[in-house]
Amino acid sequence: MRLPIAALLLMSTSVLFAQDKTVDQGVYTAAQAARGAKLFESNCTMCHREPGGNAPVLAGERFTKTFSDATLQTVFTTIKTTMPRNAPGSLSDAEYVDLVSHLLKINNYADGMSELAVSDLAGIKIPGQTGNLDFALVQVVGCLAQSGRVWTLSRATDPVRTREPEAPKDDAAARLDATALGERTFRLGQVYGPPAGWTDQKVVAKGFLTKAGSEERVNVTSMRALTSACAN
Numbered sequence: 088m089r090l091p092i093a094a095l096l097l098m099s100t101s102v103l104f105a106q107d108k109t110v111d112q113g114v115y116t117a118a119q120a121a122r123g124a125k126l127f128e129s130n131c132t133m134c135h136r137e138p139g140g141n142a143p144v145l146a147g148e149r150f151t152k153t154f155s156d157a158t159l160q161t162v163f164t165t166i167k168t169t170m171p172r173n174a175p176g177s178l179s180d181a182e183y184v185d186l187v188s189h190l191l192k193i194n195n196y197a198d199g200m201s202e203l204a205v206s207d208l209a210g211i212k213i214p215g216q217t218g219n220l221d222f223a224l225v226q227v228v229g230c231l232a233q234s235g236r237v238w239t240l241s242r243a244t245d246p247v248r249t250r251e252p253e254a255p256k257d258d259a260a261a262r263l264d265a266t267a268l269g270e271r272t273f274r275l276g277q278v279y280g281p282p283a284g285w286t287d288q289k290v291v292a293k294g295f296l297t298k299a300g301s302e303e304r305v306n307v308t309s310m311r312a313l314t315s316a317c318a319n
Contacts, residue, residue, distance in 0.1 A: 108211050108212070110196045110214070111197075114196075114201075114207065116200065123188045126185055130170065131186075145193070149222040151194070155213065155223075157212070159187055159207070159209075160209040161251065162190065165252045166186055168253055168309070188203050220296050222297060224293065225248055226247050227246050228268070228292075229243025229244065230287060230317035231285050231289075231290045238278040239272060239273065240275055240290070242271075242272075243271040244266060244271065246273075252294075252308035264315055273292075274299075276294070276304055284312075287317050290313060
């Protein structure tokens, strides 16, 4: 059956609008954000409130640079796989969506009439922002080493922005294994005990890029050992 041209145009326009939906359009409710605020207070403020927190504040420039052009699915996946720090993934999906709503609220995105749902996340984008990679979620490949309690990634590649905080799957890992090593060095945060045998191993690390003086750091969300060992 052929559809009239007018119907086809209407369908294509609807799809375009669905794909172009952004957080500026009131995608959560005030009540939902209030629930998220309570969850944030009880689960997240120890690390994410300055002064004294050891993770980035999730409002303002850091949030927009980190999630520029990403969908809310990326925000959801990031907080679910990394928070709370000592028990990631321990909240329900509905609670993590409420946390996403709270983050939108504190980043001055207006609320709306309908609650945000898990099924909505992949179709809603955060508007793009220009700028460097400070505080962005990035991916680097390098040689893992330990000195006392400090883990570093040396001979590392330049950081590349990523939207997925999880370790790469097998096919992506194989491509990264063929990547030539670079000349950068990063201190790795939130690495407490990689499996035996990772030292002097080529690995891919994902995390949030920061600086402390001249020292570049990656606050790690995931790591995966690649096949190649690092030559001395």
